[in-house]
Structure formats: structure tokens, C-alpha cells
Amino acid sequence: MPDGARLTHVDESGAARMVDVSEKDVTARVATATGRVLVSAEVVALLRGEGVPKGDALGVARVAGIMAAKRTPDLVPLCHPLAISGVSVDLDVGDDAVHISATVRTTDRTGVEMEALTAVSVAALTVVDMVKAVDKAAVITDVRVEAKSGGRSGEWTR
Amino acid sequence: MPDGARLTHVDESGAARMVDVSEKDVTARVATATGRVLVSAEVVALLRGEGVPKGDALGVARVAGIMAAKRTPDLVPLCHPLAISGVSVDLDVGDDAVHISATVRTTDRTGVEMEALTAVSVAALTVVDMVKAVDKAAVITDVRVEAKSGGRSGEWTR
Amino acid sequence: MPDGARLTHVDESGAARMVDVSEKDVTARVATATGRVLVSAEVVALLRGEGVPKGDALGVARVAGIMAAKRTPDLVPLCHPLAISGVSVDLDVGDDAVHISATVRTTDRTGVEMEALTAVSVAALTVVDMVKAVDKAAVITDVRVEAKSGGRSGEWTR
Amino acid sequence: MPDGARLTHVDESGAARMVDVSEKDVTARVATATGRVLVSAEVVALLRGEGVPKGDALGVARVAGIMAAKRTPDLVPLCHPLAISGVSVDLDVGDDAVHISATVRTTDRTGVEMEALTAVSVAALTVVDMVKAVDKAAVITDVRVEAKSGGRSGEWTR
Amino acid sequence: MPDGARLTHVDESGAARMVDVSEKDVTARVATATGRVLVSAEVVALLRGEGVPKGDALGVARVAGIMAAKRTPDLVPLCHPLAISGVSVDLDVGDDAVHISATVRTTDRTGVEMEALTAVSVAALTVVDMVKAVDKAAVITDVRVEAKSGGRSGEWTR
Amino acid sequence: MPDGARLTHVDESGAARMVDVSEKDVTARVATATGRVLVSAEVVALLRGEGVPKGDALGVARVAGIMAAKRTPDLVPLCHPLAISGVSVDLDVGDDAVHISATVRTTDRTGVEMEALTAVSVAALTVVDMVKAVDKAAVITDVRVEAKSGGRSGEWTR
Numbered sequence: 001m002p003d004g005a006r007l008t009h010v011d012e013s014g015a016a017r018m019v020d021v022s023e024k025d026v027t028a029r030v031a032t033a034t035g036r037v038l039v040s041a042e043v044v045a046l047l048r049g050e051g052v053p054k055g056d057a058l059g060v061a062r063v064a065g066i067m068a069a070k071r072t073p074d075l076v077p078l079c080h081p082l083a084i085s086g087v088s089v090d091l092d093v094g095d096d097a098v099h100i101s102a103t104v105r106t107t108d109r110t111g112v113e114m115e116a117l118t119a120v121s122v123a124a125l126t127v128v129d130m131v132k133a134v135d136k137a138a139v140i141t142d143v144r145v146e147a148k149s150g151g152r153s154g155e156w157t158r
Numbered sequence: 159m160p161d162g163a164r165l166t167h168v169d170e171s172g173a174a175r176m177v178d179v180s181e182k183d184v185t186a187r188v189a190t191a192t193g194r195v196l197v198s199a200e201v202v203a204l205l206r207g208e209g210v211p212k213g214d215a216l217g218v219a220r221v222a223g224i225m226a227a228k229r230t231p232d233l234v235p236l237c238h239p240l241a242i243s244g245v246s247v248d249l250d251v252g253d254d255a256v257h258i259s260a261t262v263r264t265t266d267r268t269g270v271e272m273e274a275l276t277a278v279s280v281a282a283l284t285v286v287d288m289v290k291a292v293d294k295a296a297v298i299t300d301v302r303v304e305a306k307s308g309g310r311s312g313e314w315t316r
Numbered sequence: 317m318p319d320g321a322r323l324t325h326v327d328e329s330g331a332a333r334m335v336d337v338s339e340k341d342v343t344a345r346v347a348t349a350t351g352r353v354l355v356s357a358e359v360v361a362l363l364r365g366e367g368v369p370k371g372d373a374l375g376v377a378r379v380a381g382i383m384a385a386k387r388t389p390d391l392v393p394l395c396h397p398l399a400i401s402g403v404s405v406d407l408d409v410g411d412d413a414v415h416i417s418a419t420v421r422t423t424d425r426t427g428v429e430m431e432a433l434t435a436v437s438v439a440a441l442t443v444v445d446m447v448k449a450v451d452k453a454a455v456i457t458d459v460r461v462e463a464k465s466g467g468r469s470g471e472w473t474r
Numbered sequence: 475m476p477d478g479a480r481l482t483h484v485d486e487s488g489a490a491r492m493v494d495v496s497e498k499d500v501t502a503r504v505a506t507a508t509g510r511v512l513v514s515a516e517v518v519a520l521l522r523g524e525g526v527p528k529g530d531a532l533g534v535a536r537v538a539g540i541m542a543a544k545r546t547p548d549l550v551p552l553c554h555p556l557a558i559s560g561v562s563v564d565l566d567v568g569d570d571a572v573h574i575s576a577t578v579r580t581t582d583r584t585g586v587e588m589e590a591l592t593a594v595s596v597a598a599l600t601v602v603d604m605v606k607a608v609d610k611a612a613v614i615t616d617v618r619v620e621a622k623s624g625g626r627s628g629e630w631t632r
Numbered sequence: 633m634p635d636g637a638r639l640t641h642v643d644e645s646g647a648a649r650m651v652d653v654s655e656k657d658v659t660a661r662v663a664t665a666t667g668r669v670l671v672s673a674e675v676v677a678l679l680r681g682e683g684v685p686k687g688d689a690l691g692v693a694r695v696a697g698i699m700a701a702k703r704t705p706d707l708v709p710l711c712h713p714l715a716i717s718g719v720s721v722d723l724d725v726g727d728d729a730v731h732i733s734a735t736v737r738t739t740d741r742t743g744v745e746m747e748a749l750t751a752v753s754v755a756a757l758t759v760v761d762m763v764k765a766v767d768k769a770a771v772i773t774d775v776r777v778e779a780k781s782g783g784r785s786g787e788w789t790r
Numbered sequence: 791m792p793d794g795a796r797l798t799h800v801d802e803s804g805a806a807r808m809v810d811v812s813e814k815d816v817t818a819r820v821a822t823a824t825g826r827v828l829v830s831a832e833v834v835a836l837l838r839g840e841g842v843p844k845g846d847a848l849g850v851a852r853v854a855g856i857m858a859a860k861r862t863p864d865l866v867p868l869c870h871p872l873a874i875s876g877v878s879v880d881l882d883v884g885d886d887a888v889h890i891s892a893t894v895r896t897t898d899r900t901g902v903e904m905e906a907l908t909a910v911s912v913a914a915l916t917v918v919d920m921v922k923a924v925d926k927a928a929v930i931t932d933v934r935v936e937a938k939s940g941g942r943s944g945e946w947t948r
Contacts, residue, residue: 006204006292007205007215007288007289007291008288008291009215009218009287009288010214010215010288014214015214016214016215016217016218035298046164046165047165056168056172056173056174057165057167057168057174059174060167060174060235060236063235064233064234064235067233068233071232071233074229075222075225075226075229075233075280075283076222076280076283076284076287077218077221077222077284078218078284078287078288079287113290113294114283114287114290117283117286117298118283121279121280121282121283121298122233122234122279124279125233125234125272125276125279126234126235126236128272128275129167129234129236129237130165130166130168130236131165132271132272133165133166134164134165136271136303136306136314137302137303137316138302139300139301140193140275140279140298140300140301140302141299141300141301142297142298142299143282143297143298143299143301144295144296144297144298145294148294156294158295
């Protein structure tokens with residue numbers, strides 16, 4: 001392991017802390033995360049509205065994801081509160097999964113990867129909640145950052 | 159698709175609603191969910207405390223998961239508020255992943271699968287937050303219900 | 317004024333308190349509230365989807381109302397936390413207003429009028445937020461309880 | 475309807491999103507909203523302290539309104555989190571109504587109309603909660619923005 | 633140390649958890665906590681309204697304490713969510729301190745000592761906030777449970 | 791009492807308000823607060839891990855304190871929401887007490903004394919919660935600001 005690699009959120013004694021970012025620059029930052037909810041064929045049909053109104057189902061998950069992005073510092077203990085300046089969450093029903101993508105923007109001192117991941121995770125949980133009466137075995141998978149930009153570390157793409 | 163299969167959280171016109179559970183019995187209910195965070199070898203070493211204090215890292219994720227279980231109805235729009243009577247969250251560092259398991263108990267009118275899944279998801283997000291300075295590519299995966307019991311639908315195991 | 321009429325939420329010295337309801341019965345209780353958001357003809361056309369996709373707009377307000385019902389004791393200082401067992405929120409676009417109706421159910425020690433009113437109010441605020449770029453002059457009006465049942469005071473209809 | 479009029483909170487496909495405001499200027503912004511709670515003569519007498527201590531009643535509603543202004547992005551799904559720099563809420567007991575007025579200030583990228591309206595709405599809900607044992611028929615009405623200033627759209631008065 | 637004495641909130645491996653209370657009885661429970669905020673003579677005079685309106689100051693602290701009691705499980709990680717059935721908070725201005733007392737009632741499976749202590753602590757923090765422009769040196773002290781009753785452990789008085 | 795000394799959080803009529811800080815400068819600000827939880831000798835032994843794993847106990851209190859700092863404006867009614875840029879909470883087990891210290895940093899328009907005091911108070915409440923099965927008589931004491939810097943009032947040390 002490279003010298004000096006360490007978990008930045010714990011200090012030299014091992015105690016957790018919220019890292020001081022006051023020296024970091026206020027810059028425009030963007031992050032995109034994605035994830036999938038694996039669901040049964042029956043759920044796919046219902047979400048596509050075959051035979052019955054699909055109604056608000058995906059819309060509810062989208063709203064849940066957007067609201068969750070704003071709650072990130074309330075959920076993830078060492079995250080900084082951030083001035084989020086935009087959030088979009090997309091849900092797309094594939095043949096065996098609901099594909100979710102979230103993009104979060106800020107103009108602040110830290111990146112928004114955690115906000116994008118939180119938006120995807122909570123949108124995914126909401127999908128599971130809505131389909132669980134039909135498919136108890138739904139699985140949330142592959143939740144990950146796809147790209148981020150802004151700040152000292154600049155552009156990063158998976 | 160079987161006749162009558164439908165998304166219980168939307169009514170016949172497609173509008174989302176919180177399903178009325180007042181007729182359901184108050185019974186002891188338990189649910190267990192699991193998930194994994196795929197991390198680099200370097201992160202595994204850090205979390206195992208090789209060479210540096212691993213400190214609070216896993217403990218922070220455990221607390222985040224427990225607190226998130228209580229926040230489930232605040233996050234997942236159509237979930238009922240529930241009298242949670244117990245939560246445990248376990249984290250185990252494997253060779254290429256952190257394994258997370260959460261068990262939630264209630265004595266109420268609905269099951270606690272969503273609470274268990276939310277605990278796992280937020281513990282996983284917290285792990286990602288703590289390792290992201292070392293491993294930007296961490297992935298949350300296989301978040302799913304393993305078993306539930308109690309209520310009309312009785313015992314269910316994946 | 318009838319003898320003994322008083323504000324139950326302040327004690328004899330005038331101090332606010334959360335009234336003790338431990339002696340009240342746990343019974344099924346329902347309340348329905350309604351309200352309207354007065355909007356311009358242009359907004360009515362947009363919400364009806366004339367010429368452009370109306371999309372999620374009313375669905376977002378519906379979700380906001382449902383989630384707000386659960387947040388009532390967090391917002392209204394002297395409200396008791398309640399085991400809400402069901403919430404539905406309906407929005408209907410009239411010729412000069414969006415009509416909102418919310419019904420909340422519980423099986424607990426106090427009524428759910430405040431939860432129903434909070435659901436209507438926050439759904440209304442969300443409608444205003446979504447139309448304000450087109451109509452700065454929208455007005456929330458006639459937010460009121462229509463009916464309640466359950467508990468000692470029994471059935472009440474406006 | 476004028477060309478191009480649209481609901482800014484839904485994209486061209488109709489999906490809700492939190493609009494990106496990162497390009498907007500950070501400027502001092504103020505908004506004032508008002509509303510009324512129609513109450514019975516008996517309630518007016520109680521709130522004016524005739525014969526009994528009126529106590530904290532209006533003070534509780536004032537605090538509820540101030541706190542709610544800070545919770546706006548938690549309640550209204552597509553609102554941006556904002557650095558609120560000041561809030562005042564006034565309540566005045568008229569002959570048949572409690573008159574409420576809220577002024578919110580910020581130095582940020584979006585206006586604070588929604589914060590002012592939320593403060594008025596939650597103060598009004600709190601008034602209803604406190605008088606509902608005496609007057610079940612209270613009505614919240616005429617909740618609206620009176621004036622706003624700051625930002626690109628400048629001064630606006632109803 | 634007596635055999636078997638242990639911290640109930642950590643399991644045999646030292647991991648924190650929310651203890652399972654599903655086997656405990658639902659009974660009426662009450663707890664009272666007290667505390668003090670030591671303040672300067674100048675603050676005492678202001679809070680007593682000598683020469684200037686003391687206004688809402690103590691009322692704001694009372695509301696903050698009541699609302700905080702409801703937020704206890706959101707703040708104290710291993711506390712159970714509880715159906716609080718009543719809260720009162722009293723503040724009394726002494727010669728060198730503000731005396732605070734809170735009583736919380738529930739009918740549930742666990743005691744409400746933490747809710748009473750949280751109400752006192754947040755009321756105290758609110759007093760400090762309101763006097764800090766005049767007295768930077770205010771101290772919160774002697775926050776403690778005075779008495780509790782209900783549940784298996786029965787009556788306890790300090 | 792010096793002329794003009796007054797409670798800044800109430801206006802000339804005595805009404806509470808959130809003071810307008812838009813004219814204050816955005817500067818780096820730091821505050822440190824401390825406090826103690828008086829506990830029995832038995833608790834001291836358990837927290838030091840004599841004979842049994844002390845496990846996460848202090849770590850849970852540390853996380854609770856950090857998260858509470860971020861919730862300050864949600865708890866203390868007249869506090870401004872702030873862009874917190876760093877939080878550390880230390881807990882040290884003495885011979886008859888757990889000593890707690892919290893330091894909070896921001897780059898914003900108001901100081902962070904309340905955030906530091908809230909972090910200490912909630913960490914202390916969490917300690918009490920964890921030891922209460924062993925020691926019902928624990929007392930939170932001497933919660934106070936030790937030092938602050940930044941802003942117009944500059945450096946202040948107790």
C-alpha cells in the first residue's frame with residue numbers, strides 16, 4: 001500500500017471527524033452516479049403500464065431521489081452540508097431491471113458524489129418498496145459513481 | 159402476468175398513496191437484509207487496520223445504518239411510520255468487499271423489509287464516503303432482503 | 317363565551333405544552349381536509365398538458381403532501397407523534413384552481429385533522445412552487461377540515 | 475398561451491427535476507408572504523386574553539413559522555437548500571381572523587418566496603392546532619406572496 | 633464491579649445496536665428531568681423583563697424543548713422511536729440561573745428519560761442562544777433525571 | 791445594566807425573530823465547547839473496557855455529536871442554517887466523568903458556538919443513554935463555550 005494512504009475521515013488516533021474543508025475552493029462541481037434494481041418480468045410489465053395504469057410509480061421514485069440528495073448530510077455522518085444547486089434523477093425500465101441515474105451540481109467546497117449516490121440509493125429503495133408486493137426478491141445493485149468534475153481533483157470518469 | 163397482479167402503492171387511476179393498513183394485525187415482525195461494498199485491496203488493508211489505526215470507520219457506518227432504519231418513512235415516500243423495537247447492523251471486511259447485514263424488529267402493522275434495506279444502504283453509503291479518498295471506484299451491490307417473518311405473509315426466505 | 321372554554325394547548329399560567337393523551341382510547345380515526353390553489357388560465361392549460369407534457373407536476377405535489385402528513389409532529393410544535401396507517405392525496409385541475417383533498421387514517425390516541433391539513437398545505441405549497449415561474453400571483457385558499465371520525469368526539473362534518 | 479411558457483420544474487419529457495441554478499448570481503433577496511386563519515368570535519376572545527391567560531399561543535405559532543422556513547427544502551421537493559439570513563413572522567388577532575405575515579431574507583442564488591409561504595402556512599397550521607378544541611371550523615385562507623426583491627427578476631409587488 | 637454489569641447498547645463483541653424491546657410490556661411511563669443555565673445578573677434582569685419587554689424568550693425555549701423531545705430518536709442513535717403522549721417544559725428565572733424542568737409521558741415499551749433529558753438540554757441550548765449576545769459565558773449544568781416511573785424497573789427517584 | 795443591553799433575538803415588541811445577518815461578513819469562524827458527564831466508578835470501568843469489550847460506546851457518542859452539530863438550526867429555533875466546514879468531537883474517560891470537547895468550523899456569516907454546544911450536548915446525552923442501565927444517576931454538567939474566533943467580535947476565550 002502506498003505510503004501515506006489513509007482513511008481521511010479518521011484522525012491519527014482512529015477517531016472519526018468531519019474533515020475541515022475551509023481551505024478548499026468554492027467551485028462548480030458535478031457528479032453522476034448510477035445503479036439498477038433487478039426486478040421480475042412481471043414487475044417490468046407493470047412498470048411499463050401493460051394492462052394497468054403505471055401511474056406515478058417511477059415519478060415517486062424520482063422525487064424520493066431528489067429529496068434524498070438534499071438529506072445526504074443528515075444520513076451520512078461525516079458528509080458536509082452543501083449548497084446543492086441542481087439535481088436530476090432518471091429512471092428507465094429495462095428488460096430485467098430499472099436503471100437509475102442521478103446528476104447533482106453544487107458550487108461549494110466539496111464534491112457531490114455522495115449526494116448523487118444517495119439520490120440513486122433512495123430512488124432504488126423506493127422502487128423496491130413499490131414492487132415488493134409483487135416481487136419480494138428485487139435486488140439493488142451496481143450503485144456507483146460514473147463521473148465527477150470540479151475541485152482540485154478535477155475530472156474523473158470510471 | 160397473473161390476473162390482478164398490480165402495484166399496490168398506486169390506485170386504479172395510477173395515483174400514488176400510502177396504503178391503508180389499519181385492518182392489518184399488530185404482530186411481531188422481523189426482516190434481515192444484506193449488501194456489499196466492493197472496495198480495492200488497499201481499502202481492505204486500511205479497514206483491517208494494517209499499519210494504521212482503523213479506528214471508528216466501521217463503527218460510524220454501523221451507527222449510520224441504525225439511525226437510517228429509523229428515518230425510513232422520511233426517505234421512502236409511501237412507507238408507514240413504524241414502532242421499531244430493535245436494530246442490529248453488522249459489517250465484516252472480506253477480501254474484496256465490506257459485507258453488511260441488518261436485522262430490524264417491530265411489533266406493528268407492516269413489515270420491516272424497507273427498514274432493513276435502508277439500514278444496509280445507508281451503512282454502505284457511509285463506507286463509500288469513508289473510503290472514497292483512497293478508492294473512487296467503490297460499488298454498492300447486491301442489496302436485498304434475505305428473510306422476513308411475521309404478519310399475514312408469514313415466513314419468507316430468499 | 318361559554319364558561320370553561322379555553323385553549324387546551326396552554327396551561328392555566330399560559331405556558332404551551334403537549335397535552336397528555338395517555339388516557340384517551342386507541343381507536344380508528346379518519347380525517348379529510350381540502351384546499352385550493354388559485355392559478356392563472358395559463359397555468360391551468362399547462363397543468364392539463366395542453367401543448368406540452370404536463371409530466372410529473374401533480375404527482376410531485378401528491379408525494380409532497382403524503383410525506384408532509386408524516387412530518388406533522390415535526391412541524392406543528394404541540395402535535396403528538398402518531399402511527400399513521402394510510403394517506404391519500406388527490407389533486408384535480410379546475411378552471412381557475414387546483415383542488416386538493418387529503419384523507420389520513422390512524423389507529424391511535426388522537427385525531428388526524430392536523431395531518432390532513434398539513435398534507436393539503438404542503439401539496440399546495442408544492443403546486444405554487446412549480447407554477448411560480450409562470451404565475452407569481454398564485455394563492456392558497458380555503459384550507460380546512462371537511463370531516464373527521466373516531467375518538468370520543470365521534471363523527472364531525474363541516 | 476405565450477410561446478415558450480412552461481413549467482420550469484419538469485423537463486421536456488415531463489420529468490420533475492431540481493432546476494440548476496449554478497449560473498444565477500448570489501444576491502440579497504427578500505420575500506414577504508401573508509395569510510389568514512378565519513376563526514370564531516370565541517377564539518378571537520381567547521387569543522386576545524379576555525378572561526383567561528392567552529399565554530404562549532401566538533408565540534408558539536411564530537416559532538413554528540420561523541422553524542418551518544428553514545425546513546422548506548425538506549418539505550417542497552424541488553426547492554433548493556438556501557442560506558437563510560433572517561426570518562420574521564408576525565401574528566395579529568383581528569375581529570374574525572388571525573393575520574399572519576412572514577418576511578424571509580437570504581443572500582443566495584434563488585428567491586425566498588417559498589420560504590415565506592411555508593412560514594405563513596405552518597404558523598397558520600399551528601394556530602388551527604391550538605384553537606381546534608374550541609373551533610373545529612377554522613379555515614386557512616389567502617396565503618400568498620405580497621412582494622419580493624433581489625435577483626434577475628427584480629422587484630415584484632402584488 | 634458486580635458480575636454481569638455491562639453496557640446494554642453494545643453486544644458481546646463491542647458492536648453498538650438498538651436493543652430489542654419487543655418483549656417489554658406496553659405500559660404508561662413518565663420521566664422528569666431538570667437542569668440549569670447559569671447566566672449573568674444582566675441576563676436575569678432582561679429575562680425578568682426589567683426595563684425592556686422580555687417577550688417570547690422563555691416561550692421560545694419551551695417550544696424548542698417540547699419539539700426536541702419528539703426528535704430524541706433522531707438525535708440519540710440507539711434510542712427507540714416512541715409514541716410520546718405528553719410533554720411539559722417549565723422555565724423559571726432564578727437569581728443566577730434559568731431553572732428548567734421537563735416531564736414526558738408515553739404508553740410504550742421503553743422509558744422516556746432520554747426524551748426528558750433531551751427536552752431540558754435543547755431548551756437550555758435555546759436559552760444560551762438567546763442570551764449569548766449579552767453573556768458569552770453562560771453554562772448549562774446539572775442536567776439529570778429526577779424521577780421515572782412505569783415499566784419493569786418501576787418507580788425511581790434521585 | 792448597561793444602556794441598550796437587550797436580547798437580540800426578540801424585537802422591540804418582544805416577538806422572537808431570526809436576526810438578519812445579511813450584512814455580516816463571510817469569514818472563517820471557529821468555536822470550541824466542552825462539557826462533562828458525571829458517571830459512577832462502575833461506568834468508568836466499563837467505558838475503559840476493563841473485563842469486557844468497551845466496543846463502540848464512545849464512538850457512537852462521537853458520531854452523535856458530529857451529526858447533531860449539523861442539526862443545530864433544526865433544534866435551536868432562532869439559529870441560522872450554516873455551511874459547516876469541519877467538526878471534531880473528543881471524548882475522554884476520566885476518573886469520575888466522561889470529558890467531551892467539540893470544535894466546529896465554518897466560513898459563513900455567523901459564529902458556530904451553538905453548533906459546538908449542540909455537539910457536546912448530544913454527545914453527552916448519548917453517553918447517558920448508553921450507561922443508564924448501569925447508572926441511572928449520570929449528570930451532564932459544565933457545558934460551555936471555551937473559545938471562539940472569527941467575525942466582528944474576534945477572539946474570545948473563557
